[in-house]
Amino acid sequence: MIVKGRTFASRTDRLDAMNAALDRELGRLAQRVGSSQSALLTEMVQHHLGLRKAGGSRGKRLRANIALLSCEAFGRRYADAIWAAVAVELVHNFSLVFDDVQDHDELRRGRASVWKLWGVNQAINAGAALEALVTRAVIDLLPPRHVDRLRPALSLLSESMLALCRGQVLDLQFEQRVDVSVDEYLEMIGLKTAALFECAARLGGVAAGVGEASLEKAGKFGYHLGIAFQVIDDIVGVWGSTTQTGKPVGSDLKNGKKTLPTLIALKGGAAGNRRVLRSLLTRARFTAAEMETARAIIGQSNAEVVCRRQAAEHLAEARLQLFGMTERPNWAVRALAEMVTTLESSLV
Amino acid sequence: MIVKGRTFASRTDRLDAMNAALDRELGRLAQRVGSSQSALLTEMVQHHLGLRKAGGSRGKRLRANIALLSCEAFGRRYADAIWAAVAVELVHNFSLVFDDVQDHDELRRGRASVWKLWGVNQAINAGAALEALVTRAVIDLLPPRHVDRLRPALSLLSESMLALCRGQVLDLQFEQRVDVSVDEYLEMIGLKTAALFECAARLGGVAAGVGEASLEKAGKFGYHLGIAFQVIDDIVGVWGSTTQTGKPVGSDLKNGKKTLPTLIALKGGAAGNRRVLRSLLTRARFTAAEMETARAIIGQSNAEVVCRRQAAEHLAEARLQLFGMTERPNWAVRALAEMVTTLESSLV
Numbered sequence: 001m002i003v004k005g006r007t008f009a010s011r012t013d014r015l016d017a018m019n020a021a022l023d024r025e026l027g028r029l030a031q032r033v034g035s036s037q038s039a040l041l042t043e044m045v046q047h048h049l050g051l052r053k054a055g056g057s058r059g060k061r062l063r064a065n066i067a068l069l070s071c072e073a074f075g076r077r078y079a080d081a082i083w084a085a086v087a088v089e090l091v092h093n094f095s096l097v098f099d100d101v102q103d104h105d106e107l108r109r110g111r112a113s114v115w116k117l118w119g120v121n122q123a124i125n126a127g128a129a130l131e132a133l134v135t136r137a138v139i140d141l142l143p144p145r146h147v148d149r150l151r152p153a154l155s156l157l158s159e160s161m162l163a164l165c166r167g168q169v170l171d172l173q174f175e176q177r178v179d180v181s182v183d184e185y186l187e188m189i190g191l192k193t194a195a196l197f198e199c200a201a202r203l204g205g206v207a208a209g210v211g212e213a214s215l216e217k218a219g220k221f222g223y224h225l226g227i228a229f230q231v232i233d234d235i236v237g238v239w240g241s242t243t244q245t246g247k248p249v250g251s252d253l254k255n256g257k258k259t260l261p262t263l264i265a266l267k268g269g270a271a272g273n274r275r276v277l278r279s280l281l282t283r284a285r286f287t288a289a290e291m292e293t294a295r296a297i298i299g300q301s302n303a304e305v306v307c308r309r310q311a312a313e314h315l316a317e318a319r320l321q322l323f324g325m326t327e328r329p330n331w332a333v334r335a336l337a338e339m340v341t342t343l344e345s346s347l348v
Numbered sequence: 349m350i351v352k353g354r355t356f357a358s359r360t361d362r363l364d365a366m367n368a369a370l371d372r373e374l375g376r377l378a379q380r381v382g383s384s385q386s387a388l389l390t391e392m393v394q395h396h397l398g399l400r401k402a403g404g405s406r407g408k409r410l411r412a413n414i415a416l417l418s419c420e421a422f423g424r425r426y427a428d429a430i431w432a433a434v435a436v437e438l439v440h441n442f443s444l445v446f447d448d449v450q451d452h453d454e455l456r457r458g459r460a461s462v463w464k465l466w467g468v469n470q471a472i473n474a475g476a477a478l479e480a481l482v483t484r485a486v487i488d489l490l491p492p493r494h495v496d497r498l499r500p501a502l503s504l505l506s507e508s509m510l511a512l513c514r515g516q517v518l519d520l521q522f523e524q525r526v527d528v529s530v531d532e533y534l535e536m537i538g539l540k541t542a543a544l545f546e547c548a549a550r551l552g553g554v555a556a557g558v559g560e561a562s563l564e565k566a567g568k569f570g571y572h573l574g575i576a577f578q579v580i581d582d583i584v585g586v587w588g589s590t591t592q593t594g595k596p597v598g599s600d601l602k603n604g605k606k607t608l609p610t611l612i613a614l615k616g617g618a619a620g621n622r623r624v625l626r627s628l629l630t631r632a633r634f635t636a637a638e639m640e641t642a643r644a645i646i647g648q649s650n651a652e653v654v655c656r657r658q659a660a661e662h663l664a665e666a667r668l669q670l671f672g673m674t675e676r677p678n679w680a681v682r683a684l685a686e687m688v689t690t691l692e693s694s695l696v
Binding site (some may be wrong): 033134147159164188230304 | 381382383385386388389442443446449450468469470472473475476477479480481483484488497498499502503505506507509510513514516517518519522532535536537539574630
C-alpha cells in the first residue's frame with residue numbers, strides 16, 4: 001500500500017508514522033517554550049511529555065490519535081490534522097500537570113510528577129506554559145491554506161479548556177461532599193474527560209473540512225468514548241495495579257476523591273458497609289488499612305457490575321456514532337473501532 | 349465633541365466610557381466561565397476581577413487601556429479594540445492569580461486573594477480558566493469583518509503568555525540565588541511585565557489595522573513603559589505603604605524575592621551592609637525586624653537614585669516612541685503621554 005510515496009505495510013506502520021510526526025512537533029514546541037535563560041521551562045515540559053529520553057512513557061496519546069484518525073476517517077490525510085492532535089495533547093497535558101499538583105500525585109507515567117521534582121510553584125508555571133502553547137501550536141501548525149479553520153478550531157479548543165476547568169472545580173468540590181449523585185458525577189466527567197475526547201474527534205473533522213452534521217457525529221463518538229474511558233479508569237483506579245495506572249495503588253480513593261464505584265457503593269451497598277464507607281470518605285487522608293477496608297466495601301457492593309454496564313453502554317453508543325460518520329469505513333475508522341474494542345475487552 | 353452620537357465633555361468621559369465597555373465585556377465572560385453546576389468558577393473570577401460588588405477595586409487596567417488608546421492613537425475607534433483590551437486584561441489577571449499562589453500573597457487589590465479564600469487547588473482552576481478565556485475572548489469579541497486579524501492577534505497573545513511564564517520561572521529561580529545581575533533582572537521583568545505592555549500596545553495597532561512599522565513603534569512604547577512601570581513598582585515595593593500597593597508592606601522583600609533596589613544595594617552598598625543584606629536574603633522568611641534592617645540597608649545604598657534614573661530613562665524612551673507612532677497626536681496619544689507623565693511624577 002502506497003501513501004504519498006511511502007509504503008505502509010500495515011495499520012500499525014501508519015499509526016507509528018502518525019505518532020512519530022506527533023513526537024516531532026511536540027518536541028519542537030517543547031524546545032521553544034523556554035528561552036535560553038528560562039531553560040527550566042523546556043526541561044519541565046520535556047520531562048512531563050516523556051521527551052527527555054528515548055523510551056520514556058509519553059502516555060497513550062488517545063486524544064491526539066482520535067484527532068488524527070478522525071481526519072483520516074473523513075478521507076483526509078492525518079498530516080492535515082497534526083495541529084489538532086498536538087493541540088489536544090497539550091490541553092490534556094496542561095491539565096495533568098495541574099491535576100498532579102492538586103491531587104499531590106507523586107507519580108505520572110511511571111516518573112516523578114513535575115511538582116514533585118521542581119516544586120508546586122514551578123509546576124504551576126509549566127502548566128500555564130503548556131496551556132499557552134495550545135493556541136501557539138494551532139497558529140504555528142495549521143496549514144496556511146486552511147486559515148479559515150483557525151476560528152472554529154480555537155473556538156472548540158478554548159471551550160474544551162474551559163470545560164476541563166469546570167470539571168476540575170466540581171471534582172475538587174465533590175471531595176468535600178458525601179452526597180454526590182451518579183448524575184452529578186457523570187456531568188463532572190463529561191466536563192473533565194469526555195469534553196476533550198469530543199473536541200479531539202470534532203477537530204479531526206474540522207481539519208478534514210467536513211460539515212456540521214459529520215462534526216456532530218464525530219463529537220458524539222468522542223464524547224461517549226470519553227465517558228467510557230473515564231469509567232474504566234475509575235474501575236482500574238479501585239481494582240487495578242500501579243503497573244496498569246502508573247500511579248500508586250488506590251490513589252483515586254485517597255483524599256475522599258469521588259469515583260463512580262465509590263458513589264455506587266455509597267448508594268447501593270449494605271447499610272453497615274455504607275456507613276463505614278461514608279465515614280472513611282470524610283477522612284483527610286487514608287491509612288493503608290483504611291484504603292483496604294474501602295476497597296473491600298466497594299468490592300462487596302454491586303459497583304463493579306454497574307460500572308462495567310455503564311461503560312459498555314457508552315462504548316456501544318460510540319461504535320454506533322463511529323459507523324455513522326462515513327459511508328465507507330476505511331482503515332482509520334477501523335483503527336478507531338479498535339480503540340472501542342480494546343476498551344471493551346478490558347471490561348470482560 | 350461628538351463621537352458616534354454620544355457627547356464627550358472631556359478625555360475623562362472618554363476614558364470612563366472605555367472602561368465601562370471593558371467592565372461589560374469582562375462581566376459577560378466571567379458569567380460564562382462557570383456552568384450552572386460549576387458556579388464557583390464564575391464566583392472566583394468575578395471576585396478576582398472586582399466584579400462582585402460595585403466599587404470593588406478592579407486594578408488600574410493599564411494594559412487594557414494601552415490597547416484601547418493605542419487603537420485610538422492610530423485613528424480608529426476604541427470599540428474595534430475591545431477584544432484586545434479584554435484579552436490583555438485576562439492575561440494579566442491569570443498571571444496574578446497564579447502569582448498570588450506562588451508568593452503566598454494574601455491580599456490583592458485590597459481584597460483576600462483567590463487562594464486565600466478558596467484554597468490553592470481551586471485558585472489553580474481559576475487561573476487556568478482565566479488563561480483559557482483569553483483565546484475565547486478574542487474569538488467572541490473580534491468583529492467578524494476583522495477575521496484576518498485573528499491570527500496575528502492570537503500569535504501576539506500566546507507569545508506574551510509564554511513570555512509571562514518564562515519570566516515567572518526566572519523570578520522564582522532568582523529567589524534561590526544571591527548573585528543575580530542587574531541585566532538578568534531586567535531580562536526577567538522584560539518577560540514578566542514589559543512583554544504584556546508591549547503586546548497591549550501592538551494589539552491596539554493590530555485592531556486599528558496599521559502596518560508593521562507602526563506596530564513596532566507601538567510595541568517599543570509599550571515595552572519601555574512596562575520596564576519603567578515595574579521598576580517603579582519595585583521602588584514602591586520597598587518604600588511604599590499598603591495603601592499604595594494594596595499588598596502588605598515590604599511583601600516584595602520576603603521570601604528572598606529579588607527586586608532592582610535589592611540587587612543594586614547588594615552590588616553597590618558598603619561592604620558590611622552588603623554582607624548583612626546577603627545573609628538576610630538567604631532566610632526562608634523575614635521577621636519584621638529583619639525586614640526593617642533590609643529596608644534600612646537598601647535605603648543607605650544608592651539603590652533609590654539608580655532605580656529612579658533607570659525608570660526615567662525608559663519613560664523618556666517610551667515618550668519618544670509614542671510621538672513617533674502617529675504624525676498628528678490626537679486625544680489618545682495625549683492620554684498615553686499622560687500615563688508616562690503620571691509615572692514620571694511618581695519619581696520626583
